Amino acid sequence: MLAFRRISTSIAGRPAPRLNAVAAACVRALPIARYTQGPGPEANRGNIDYNVHYRADESTRNRPAASQSQTQLAEAALKHVPTMGWTVQALGAGAVDLGYPTVLHGLFPGGGADLIDYFLQKSKNEMRAEMEQLDLASMKITQKIRTACIMRLKLTAPYIARWPDALGIMAQPPNAPMSLRNLGELVDEMWYLAGDRSADLNWYSKRTLLAGVYTSTELYMTQDKSPDFQETWKFLDRRLQDVGTLGRTTAEVTNYLQFGIRSAFGVLSSLGHKTPFDRR
Amino acid sequence: MPRPFLIRHLARNHLQRRLQSTVTYAAPTDAAAGAVPNASPPPPPPAPLTQEQKDLIASMLRVDQAGELGANWIYKGQMAVFENDPKVGPVVQHMWDQEKFHLSTFDELIGKNRVRPTALRPLWEFAGYTLGAGTALIGKEAAMACTEAVETVIGEHYNDQLRELLKIDHPEVAKLRAVIKQFRDEELEHLDTAVVHDAKNAPAYPGLNAAIQQGCRAAIWVATRV
Numbered sequence: 454m455l456a457f458r459r460i461s462t463s464i465a466g467r468p469a470p471r472l473n474a475v476a477a478a479c480v481r482a483l484p485i486a487r488y489t490q491g492p493g494p495e496a497n498r499g500n501i502d503y504n505v506h507y508r509a510d511e512s513t514r515n516r517p518a519a520s521q522s523q524t525q526l527a528e529a530a531l532k533h534v535p536t537m538g539w540t541v542q543a544l545g546a547g548a549v550d551l552g553y554p555t556v557l558h559g560l561f562p563g564g565g566a567d568l569i570d571y572f573l574q575k576s577k578n579e580m581r582a583e584m585e586q587l588d589l590a591s592m593k594i595t596q597k598i599r600t601a602c603i604m605r606l607k608l609t610a611p612y613i614a615r616w617p618d619a620l621g622i623m624a625q626p627p628n629a630p631m632s633l634r635n636l637g638e639l640v641d642e643m644w645y646l647a648g649d650r651s652a653d654l655n656w657y658s659k660r661t662l663l664a665g666v667y668t669s670t671e672l673y674m675t676q677d678k679s680p681d682f683q684e685t686w687k688f689l690d691r692r693l694q695d696v697g698t699l700g701r702t703t704a705e706v707t708n709y710l711q712f713g714i715r716s717a718f719g720v721l722s723s724l725g726h727k728t729p730f731d732r733r
Numbered sequence: 734m735p736r737p738f739l740i741r742h743l744a745r746n747h748l749q750r751r752l753q754s755t756v757t758y759a760a761p762t763d764a765a766a767g768a769v770p771n772a773s774p775p776p777p778p779p780a781p782l783t784q785e786q787k788d789l790i791a792s793m794l795r796v797d798q799a800g801e802l803g804a805n806w807i808y809k810g811q812m813a814v815f816e817n818d819p820k821v822g823p824v825v826q827h828m829w830d831q832e833k834f835h836l837s838t839f840d841e842l843i844g845k846n847r848v849r850p851t852a853l854r855p856l857w858e859f860a861g862y863t864l865g866a867g868t869a870l871i872g873k874e875a876a877m878a879c880t881e882a883v884e885t886v887i888g889e890h891y892n893d894q895l896r897e898l899l900k901i902d903h904p905e906v907a908k909l910r911a912v913i914k915q916f917r918d919e920e921l922e923h924l925d926t927a928v929v930h931d932a933k934n935a936p937a938y939p940g941l942n943a944a945i946q947q948g949c950r951a952a953i954w955v956a957t958r959v
Contacts, residue, residue, distance in 0.1 A: 502908045502911070502912075503838055503841070503842075504908070505842055505846070505905050505908045505909045505912065506845060506846065506905060641847075645847060650845060651844060651850075652839075652840040652841070652844045652850040653840075653850060653854055654850075654854050654855070656849070657852060727814075
């Protein structure tokens with residue numbers, strides 16, 4: 454029995470490295486390998502450090518941070534939002550709680566819109582802080598995006614009854630830049646936390662798709678009466694699935710088109726024409 | 734000779750102050766006693782970049798990415814024509830390989846530093862490929878004239894950036910300067926290569942040269958903004 458096991462392991466153990474070697478040789482023989490190499494051996498670049506890390510944070514640039522008094526007032530006002538909505542009255546009530554006259558609401562000249570702006574920024578930063586507590590390295594990208602969305606939406610939960618008001622304020626033309634900027638920064642933060650470092654048009658498509666998913670889920674959440682927003686998370690999962698399908702479909706269509714173009718050029722080159730694809 | 738005196742003097746001072754005891758007293762340092770003359774303070778941490786400087790560097794990385802993208806596709810277009818040319822093929826391939834490395838470097842820097850990438854990527858790809866393949870179809874000399882014109886503008890452009898970056902004193906910016914300097918040298922090497930390979934003999938050389946240079950400057954102007 455032992456002998457049999459020893460033989461079987463030796464048989465099972467031996468072909469693996471040989472297979473690996475064959476696979477490696479195949480990969481090396483592929484023509485693509487030529488184009489994925491780094492600098493050629495002639496490049497004398499040993500003494501240069503390419504790891505420049507200055508953190509532009511372009512999409513999350515720091516706007517003038519709220520001053521300490523503004524922060525205090527906004528935090529006090531947020532307690533009144535469930536009853537009074539995103540209004541100057543809520544800011545005034547917050548000021549009274551702090552022991553100041555109601556005119557302190559002048560710290561936020563935009564009134565409700567400024568309070569919403571503060572809330573959106575604060576929630577984004579809280580979401581990031583919470584996400585950074587997690588073991589992001591062991592999670593899949595979709596999982597990270599899903600977790601980030603849920604974390605962020607849970608921060609809106611205490612104000613969900615008043616969130617349609619906020620959406621109305623955010624949709625007013627003068628406030629549109631503010632709401633779009635906040636949405637853009639939020640999805641950028643989510644993709645950055647999810648480990649996305651794309652530098653091509655994927656950067657734009659990923660953010661656009663996630664913005665759509667997030668806003669529709671948020672809208673769904675305002676109408677969700679299920680305990681603990683169970684239905685909202687299910688809705689979110691369905692939307693994320695849709696996006697995945699969309700990505701796959703796009704890739705398939707692109708492949709199909711490329712195949713068509715290549716075949717057309719193949720026909721041309723078989724007729725004796727020179728085409729970009731007849732090398733290799 | 735003065736040392737025992739100094740120490741005694743300091744000790745007396747010390748005692749007097751302890752007796753007064755209202756003044757908080759910092760113990761005399763070794764440097765004050767003359768024991769360690771060359772203790773240099775640690776270098777202060779670099780001043781953080783201001784928002785304007787960050788924006789400036791971000792737009793630089795974006796336009797550089799767009800430029801390297803265009804350059805890559807120019808060489809790709811040229812290689813589509815010169816693939817089987819035993820003389821010009823390897824020359825263009827060598828320059829293309831260097832451009833590939835430049836592009837991947839900028840792609841990486843953009844991803845890592847959270848810079849918004851160029852939004853006109855398909856445009857730069859299309860324009861580059863058309864320019865490269867178009868000039869290569871006119872002939873080997875025209876292709877080299879195209880390379881010469883493009884690399885002249887890119888070289889100037891990198892020099893402009895280096896002048897701007899020299900004004901910023903920051904270790905990360907110093908690293909970026911080294912990278913851009915290296916790339917500029919390689920671009921100018923391509924320029925020399927193009928001239929050696931008869932760029933000046935291209936048909937309608939002055940017009941071709943001026944047109945491509947102006948086109949590149951316009952592209953840089955757009956890419957800095959979009």
